[in-house]
Amino acid sequence: MLRIENLHASIGDNQILRGVDLELKAGEVHAIMGPNGSGKSTLAQVLAGSEAYDVTGQVRYEGRDLFALSPEARAAAGVFLAFQHPMEIPGVGNLYFLRTALNSVRKERGLHELSAMDFLALCREKMKLVEMDQSFMGRSVNEGFSGGEKKRNEILQMAILEPKLAILDETDSGLDIDALRVVANGVNALRSPDRAMLVITHHQRLLDYVVPDRVHVMAEGRIVSSGDKELAVALEEHGYAGVGAEVQASRRSAVGVAP
Amino acid sequence: MTVAPSDVRELVGQEYQYGFVTDLDTDVVPRGLSENTIALISSKKNEPDWLLEWRLRAYRHWLTLEEPRWQNVDYGPIDYQDIIYYAAPKPKASLAGLDDVDPELRTMFDKLGISLAEQERLSGVAVDAIVDSVSVATTFKAKLAEVGVIFCSFSEAVQSHPDLVRTYLGSVVPYRDNFFATLNSAVFTDGSFCYIPKGVHCPIELSTYFRINAADTGQFERTLIVAEDGATVSYLEGCTAPMRDKNQLHAAVVELVALEDAQIKYSTVQNWYPGDAEGRGGVYNFVTKRGKCAGANSKISWTQVETGSAITWKYPGVVLQGDNSVGEFYSVALSANHQQADTGTKMIHIGKNTRSTIVSKAISAGHGQNTYRGLVKVLRSAEGARNHTRCDSLLIGSDCGAHTFPYIEVKNSGAQVEHEATTSKVSDDQLFYCRQRGIAEEDATAMIVNGFCREVFKELPMEFAVEAQRLLDVSLEGSVG
Numbered sequence: 113m114l115r116i117e118n119l120h121a122s123i124g125d126n127q128i129l130r131g132v133d134l135e136l137k138a139g140e141v142h143a144i145m146g147p148n149g150s151g152k153s154t155l156a157q158v159l160a161g162s163e164a165y166d167v168t169g170q171v172r173y174e175g176r177d178l179f180a181l182s183p184e185a186r187a188a189a190g191v192f193l194a195f196q197h198p199m200e201i202p203g204v205g206n207l208y209f210l211r212t213a214l215n216s217v218r219k220e221r222g223l224h225e226l227s228a229m230d231f232l233a234l235c236r237e238k239m240k241l242v243e244m245d246q247s248f249m250g251r252s253v254n255e256g257f258s259g260g261e262k263k264r265n266e267i268l269q270m271a272i273l274e275p276k277l278a279i280l281d282e283t284d285s286g287l288d289i290d291a292l293r294v295v296a297n298g299v300n301a302l303r304s305p306d307r308a309m310l311v312i313t314h315h316q317r318l319l320d321y322v323v324p325d326r327v328h329v330m331a332e333g334r335i336v337s338s339g340d341k342e343l344a345v346a347l348e349e350h351g352y353a354g355v356g357a358e359v360q361a362s363r364r365s366a367v368g369v370a371p
Numbered sequence: 372m373t374v375a376p377s378d379v380r381e382l383v384g385q386e387y388q389y390g391f392v393t394d395l396d397t398d399v400v401p402r403g404l405s406e407n408t409i410a411l412i413s414s415k416k417n418e419p420d421w422l423l424e425w426r427l428r429a430y431r432h433w434l435t436l437e438e439p440r441w442q443n444v445d446y447g448p449i450d451y452q453d454i455i456y457y458a459a460p461k462p463k464a465s466l467a468g469l470d471d472v473d474p475e476l477r478t479m480f481d482k483l484g485i486s487l488a489e490q491e492r493l494s495g496v497a498v499d500a501i502v503d504s505v506s507v508a509t510t511f512k513a514k515l516a517e518v519g520v521i522f523c524s525f526s527e528a529v530q531s532h533p534d535l536v537r538t539y540l541g542s543v544v545p546y547r548d549n550f551f552a553t554l555n556s557a558v559f560t561d562g563s564f565c566y567i568p569k570g571v572h573c574p575i576e577l578s579t580y581f582r583i584n585a586a587d588t589g590q591f592e593r594t595l596i597v598a599e600d601g602a603t604v605s606y607l608e609g610c611t612a613p614m615r616d617k618n619q620l621h622a623a624v625v626e627l628v629a630l631e632d633a634q635i636k637y638s639t640v641q642n643w644y645p646g647d648a649e650g651r652g653g654v655y656n657f658v659t660k661r662g663k664c665a666g667a668n669s670k671i672s673w674t675q676v677e678t679g680s681a682i683t684w685k686y687p688g689v690v691l692q693g694d695n696s697v698g699e700f701y702s703v704a705l706s707a708n709h710q711q712a713d714t715g716t717k718m719i720h721i722g723k724n725t726r727s728t729i730v731s732k733a734i735s736a737g738h739g740q741n742t743y744r745g746l747v748k749v750l751r752s753a754e755g756a757r758n759h760t761r762c763d764s765l766l767i768g769s770d771c772g773a774h775t776f777p778y779i780e781v782k783n784s785g786a787q788v789e790h791e792a793t794t795s796k797v798s799d800d801q802l803f804y805c806r807q808r809g810i811a812e813e814d815a816t817a818m819i820v821n822g823f824c825r826e827v828f829k830e831l832p833m834e835f836a837v838e839a840q841r842l843l844d845v846s847l848e849g850s851v852g
Contacts, residue, residue, distance in 0.1 A: 160803075160807050161803075161806070161807065162803055163799075163803070164799070182806070183803060183806035183807050184806045184807075184809050184810060184811050184812070186807075187806070187807055187808055187809035188809050192807075193807050195804065195807075198804065199798075199800055199801045199804035201801060201804075201805070201818070201819055201822055202822055202823065203821070203822030203823055203824070203825035203826070204818055204819065204821070204822035204825075209805075209808075209818070212810055212814070212818065213805075213808035213809050213810055214809075216808075216809040216810050216811065216814070217808075217809035220809065252822065269808065273808065273809070
C-alpha cells in the first residue's frame with residue numbers, strides 16, 4: 113500500500129529526514145518509535161502533505177506518486193493523519209466541520225453527499241466508539257478541548273472518514289490510562305484487512321493495547337532498527353541506548369553523506 | 372486535482388458581481404453645488420419652506436467646514452462641484468402599484484436577486500427600494516398601515532407626515548454634526564422613513580435596498596426611524612452599486628429614535644462596488660449613523676456586515692440617554708484588494724445603569740487596511756454604566772493591515788468599562804489541518820473566516836445571515852495562497 117524510498121525532508125538548512133525506507137502492506141500495523149527530534153512527526157507531516165518541508169525521494173501510495181497529490185487529494189485517496197497537536201478552529205462547530213470534511217471526501221470518491229440527518233446518525237454511532245458525549249458536537253472544533261478530548265476527536269474523525277492509510281502521530285501522548293484505553297479501543301476497532309496503520313509513539317505502553325505487526329526505531333532521520341513487537345519491549349527495558357550500535361552507524365553515515 | 376499553490380495577489384481579485392448598469396431614463400440636475408441646486412432639489416420635491424430653510428442653513432454651515440482627514444484612510448481630493456446631486460429615474464407614468472414599476476427597474480432588481488414581486492409574495496419583507504435617490508416602490512404599505520406603522524420614502528413622509536419629520540429630523544444627528552452629515556443635510560434627496568406607534572411590534576422586517584446607478588451621482592439618502600413607547604422594529608438595509616472607473620460618493624445619514632421601552636434593531640449588509648484589483652473606482656462610503664435611546668429601558672442594536680466600498684468610514688453609535696437603556700454594536704468589516712475601512716462605534720452613556728456591548732470583527736486580505744475606531748464615553752450622570760468591548764482582527768496573507776484605536780472617556784468612577792482586543796492570522800497550520808481532512812483550501816479559508824464572524828452573524832435576521840455568509844465567501848474567494 114505504501115512504499116517509501118530514500119525519503120529526505122528539510123526545512124531550510126535543517127535536514128530532518130535523511131533517507132527513510134519503509135514498506136507498509138494493507139492490513140498491517142507498524143509502530144515507529146524513537147527519541148525526540150528523530151524525525152517521527154516530520155515523517156507523518158510529510159506523508160500527509162505538509163508544505164512546510166523540502167522533500168526528495170519517492171513515496172508510492174497504492175501505486176501512485178504521493179507527492180503529486182495535494183493534502184486534500186491525499187485525504188480523498190484515503191490518507192489520514194491523527195495530529196499530535198490538533199488545531200483549534202474558533203466558531204466552527206465540530207459537527208459542521210466533520211460533515212464538511214466527510215462530504216468533501218465522499219464527493220471526490222464519487223459517492224453522494226450525506227444529508228444532515230444521515231450524518232448525525234453516523235456520527236452518533238461512531239461517537240460511541242470513542243465514548244464521546246453529544247456535547248462535543250455543538251462545540252467549536254477542538255476549542256477549549258482538553259488534551260484527551262482532542263485526541264479522541266481525532267479518532268472520531270478517523271472513524272468517520274474511514275481512511276485506508278491511517279497515521280497516528282503520538283495519539284497516546286498526554287493521555288491518562290483510561291483515555292489511552294478508549295483511544296486504543298477506537299484504533300483497534302478500525303483495524304481491518306484493507307487498512308494500514310502507522311502508529312508513532314514514544315512509549316511501549318500504547319503497543320500493549322494496539323499490538324503492531326512491525327516496530328521500527330527512528331534516530332536522526334532514519335530507521336535504524338526494525339523488528340517485531342518484541343523490539344518495543346526491548347526498547348522499554350534498555351532504552352534507545354540499547355539499540356546504540358545502530359544509532360552510531362546512522363550518525364556515521366549521516367556525517368559521511370553530509371559535505 | 373491541481374497541487375499548484377494559489378497566489379494571493381492573483382486570487383484576491385474577485386470580480387464584482389453586481390457591476391451592471393441599467394439604462395434608465397434619468398432626470399438629473401446640473402453638476403455642482405450651490406444654493407440654487409439646493410433650491411432646485413427642494414422645489415422638485417415640492418418641499419415646505421422650513422425644510423428648504425434647514426437645507427440652506429446646513430449648506431451655509433458646510434461652506435465653513437473643512438473635509439476631515441484624521442481617519443486612517445487614504446484618498447485623493449473630492450471635487451464637490453463635479454458631483455450630480457440629484458438623479459431620479461423618470462417615471463413613465465404615475466405609479467399605481469408594483470405592476471406599474473418601470474420594467475427596466477424590475478429587471479435590475481431581479482439581477483440583484485431582490486425581485487420586489489417575489490419579496491412581497493414569498494419573504495414577508497417589506498422593501499423600500501431606493502435607486503439613485505428616489506424611492507421607487509414601497510411594498511406592504513397597506514399591511515403595515517393596519518397596525519399604524521408608517522413606512523415610506525422620506526419625500527413622501529415630508530408630504531404626508533410633515534410634523535413627525537419636523538420633530539425628529541436632525542434630533543439625533545444635527546445638521547452641524549460633521550462635514551459629511553452637514554453636506555447630506557443640505558442635499559439629501561430621499562431615503563426611508565419609519566414610524567412605529569406606541570406599543571406596536573412591527574409585524575414584519577422592514578427592508579431598504581440602496582443602489583447607485585447613474586454615473587457621477589452622489590447618493591445622499593436620509594433615513595429616520597422613530598419607535599414610540601414600547602414599540603419594536605427590525606430594519607434591514609442592503610446596498611450595491613455598479614462598476615465604474617470613477618469614485619462615487621455616498622454620504623448618508625441615519626437617525627434612530629427609541630422612546631421608553633422601545634427597541635430598534637438595525638442591520639446592514641453593505642456591498643458597494645469596492646473598486647478593481649488595482650484600487651481604481653469604487654464607492655466612498657462616508658456615513659453618519661446614530662441612534663438615541665431617548666426613553667428609559669430602550670434598546671438600540673446596530674449589526675453591520677461591510678464587505679464592499681473602496682473606503683468605508685462610519686461609526687454607528689448610540690446615545691444612551693434613558694436610564695437602563697442598552698446599546699449594541701456588532702460588526703464584521705472585510706477589506707480585500709485595496710479596500711480601506713475605518714469603522715467602529717460610539718457609545719455615549721448619559722443615563723443611569725446604561726449598558727453597551729461592542730463586538731467588532733475585522734478581516735483584512737490582499738492589501739486591505741482595516742481600522743477599528745471606537746469611543747466609549749461615560750458622563751458623570753451615568754451611574755452604574757457598563758461597557759464591554761471586543762475587537763478581533765483576522766489577517767489573511769502578509770500585505771494587509773489591522774489597526775485598533777479605542778477611545779475611552781470615563782467621568783463616573785462607578786462605571787465598568789472593559790476592552791479586549793486580539794489579532795490573529797489564518798494560520799498555515801489551521802489550513803493544513805482542514806485540508807488534511809479533505810476540505811479544499813478555499814473552502815477551508817471561508818470556513819475559518821465564517822467561524823471568526825459567527826458571533827456577529829447570529830445577530831442578523833436569518834435571511835440576512837445567509838446572504839452575509841455568501842457575500843463573505845464570494846469576497847474572499849482565493850484570498851489564500
